[in-house]
Amino acid sequence: MERFFEMRARGTDPRTEVVAGATTFLTMAYIVIVNPSILAEAGIDQGAAFVATCLAAAIGSALMGLWANFPIALAPGMGLNAYFAFGVVLGMGVPWQVALGAVFVSGLIFLAVSLLRIREWLVNGIPLSLKLGIAAGIGFFLGLIGLRSMGLVIAxxxxxxxxxxxxxxxxxxxxxxxLLIAGLSARGVPGAMILGILLTAAAGIPFGLTTFRGVVDLPPSIAPTLFQLDIAGALAIGIFGIVFTFFLVDLLDNAGTLIASTHRAGLMRPDGTVPNLGRALQADSGGAIIGSVLGTSTTVSYIESAAGIQAGGRTGLTAVVVAGLFLLTLFLAPLATSIPGYATAPALVFIACLMAQALRSLDWDDMTDYLPAILTALAMPFTFSIATGIGLGFIAYAGLKTVAGRAREVHGAVWLLAVLSAIKFMVS
Structure with missing residues (x-):
C-alpha cells in the first residue's frame, strides 16, 4: 500500500489518510439526500436514485484514488443534477431515460477529450472570467430552485x-x-450541511411535515434506473445543446476542482501544471459514464475534498476511504428518503451562496472581461437554463472583445463555442 499510494513520498501515513477520507465524506454526505430528492422531481424512483447516487460516488471516488492517486472524491454534481431535472426533463419535456443517455454521451466525449491533447486547448482556451461566471451562474440557478422549494419564492x-x-x-x-447550516459552517463544524438538513427535517416531525421511515435497512432496488438510459433516443432527437452543456460544465467543474485541490495538497508542479491530470480527468469521465448507467446525473469531482486535504489527505487512499463510506451509506436509505424538500432546500441556497464567491475574482477593471461573466451568471436563473447562460456568455465575450477592437484576445476555443451557440439559438 505504501508503494502503490506513495504515502511516504507525499508526507502522509495510513491513519492520516483514513481521517482525511472520513472528513471529506462528512462534508459531502448531503448529496445522498439532496440528489435523490432532485432526481425524484424528474420522475426517477427516489429509492433507486439513492442507490445510484451512493454507487456512483463510491465507484467514481475509487477510480480517482486508484487510477490517478489523488485525494479527491467524486459524486453526482450539484448544478448538473438541477439542470438534468429542472432544465432538461421538466423544462424541455425530455424523458429522464433520454436525459441519462445524454449524460452517457457527454461522458464519452469527455473521455475522448481526456485522452487527447485537446483537453488543454479547451481548458486553457476558455477565459477565467467566463469560468467564474459559469460557476456563479450555476450557484444562482441552484439558489432559485432552493428558494422555490423552501416556499420563500413563488410564481x-x-x-x-x-x-x-x-x-x-x-x-x-x-x-x-x-441559518443553522451557515452558522455551523462558520464555526467549522464537520458535516455542518448534513447535520443542518437532518435537524431541519426532524423539526418538521411535530407538524406532520416529515415522515420518519427509520434509519437502517437493506438498500432499495436499483432496478428502476439500472441500464434505463436511452442512448439512441438522446442521439435521435438532436440534443446537441444538452450534451454540450453536460460536457462543458463537467469539464470546467472538474478541471477547476482538480487545479484548486492539487494546489492545496502541494501536488502541483512549480510550473503550475498538474501531474496525472489526464488520469484524473479519465476517472472523472469514467465516473460520469458509470453513473448514467446506474441512473444518476453527471458525476464530478467535489470541491469538498479540500476539507480532507486540510486534514492531511495527500494520496488516493483518501478517496478510497470515501468510496468505502459511500458503500456503507447504502444501508441508510430509510433515513435518506425520509427527508422532505423544505429540509434539503436550505442546502441548495447555502451552496448557491458559496458558488457566488467566484464573482469576487473577476477583473473589475476590464469591462470586456466582467460584463460577459455577469451576463452568464444572470442569464442562468432568469432564463432557467444553464445552457442558455453559457451560450450567451461565449457570444457576448467574443462579440464585446471584437467591438472593443480586441478580437485577437479571443481564443479559438471561445470562437468555436460562440459560433456553435449562435447556431443553436437560431435554429431552436
Whole structure:
C-alpha cells in the first residue's frame, strides 16, 4: 500500500489518510439526500436514485484514488443534477431515460477529450472570467430552485416571481435550516450541511411535515434506473445543446476542482501544471459514464475534498476511504428518503451562496472581461437554463472583445463555442 499510494513520498501515513477520507465524506454526505430528492422531481424512483447516487460516488471516488492517486472524491454534481431535472426533463419535456443517455454521451466525449491533447486547448482556451461566471451562474440557478422549494419564492403573474407566505411552517423551518447550516459552517463544524438538513427535517416531525421511515435497512432496488438510459433516443432527437452543456460544465467543474485541490495538497508542479491530470480527468469521465448507467446525473469531482486535504489527505487512499463510506451509506436509505424538500432546500441556497464567491475574482477593471461573466451568471436563473447562460456568455465575450477592437484576445476555443451557440439559438 505504501508503494502503490506513495504515502511516504507525499508526507502522509495510513491513519492520516483514513481521517482525511472520513472528513471529506462528512462534508459531502448531503448529496445522498439532496440528489435523490432532485432526481425524484424528474420522475426517477427516489429509492433507486439513492442507490445510484451512493454507487456512483463510491465507484467514481475509487477510480480517482486508484487510477490517478489523488485525494479527491467524486459524486453526482450539484448544478448538473438541477439542470438534468429542472432544465432538461421538466423544462424541455425530455424523458429522464433520454436525459441519462445524454449524460452517457457527454461522458464519452469527455473521455475522448481526456485522452487527447485537446483537453488543454479547451481548458486553457476558455477565459477565467467566463469560468467564474459559469460557476456563479450555476450557484444562482441552484439558489432559485432552493428558494422555490423552501416556499420563500413563488410564481407571480405580474412580476414573474414574488415572496411566498413567510408565516407558513415549511418556509420558517427552511429559513432556520439555512441559518443553522451557515452558522455551523462558520464555526467549522464537520458535516455542518448534513447535520443542518437532518435537524431541519426532524423539526418538521411535530407538524406532520416529515415522515420518519427509520434509519437502517437493506438498500432499495436499483432496478428502476439500472441500464434505463436511452442512448439512441438522446442521439435521435438532436440534443446537441444538452450534451454540450453536460460536457462543458463537467469539464470546467472538474478541471477547476482538480487545479484548486492539487494546489492545496502541494501536488502541483512549480510550473503550475498538474501531474496525472489526464488520469484524473479519465476517472472523472469514467465516473460520469458509470453513473448514467446506474441512473444518476453527471458525476464530478467535489470541491469538498479540500476539507480532507486540510486534514492531511495527500494520496488516493483518501478517496478510497470515501468510496468505502459511500458503500456503507447504502444501508441508510430509510433515513435518506425520509427527508422532505423544505429540509434539503436550505442546502441548495447555502451552496448557491458559496458558488457566488467566484464573482469576487473577476477583473473589475476590464469591462470586456466582467460584463460577459455577469451576463452568464444572470442569464442562468432568469432564463432557467444553464445552457442558455453559457451560450450567451461565449457570444457576448467574443462579440464585446471584437467591438472593443480586441478580437485577437479571443481564443479559438471561445470562437468555436460562440459560433456553435449562435447556431443553436437560431435554429431552436
Amino acid at each position: 407571480n403573474p405580474a412580476t414573474l416571481v414574488g415572496l411566498g407566505n413567510v408565516a407558513e411552517v415549511p418556509v420558517l423551518l427552511g429559513a432556520a435550516g439555512f
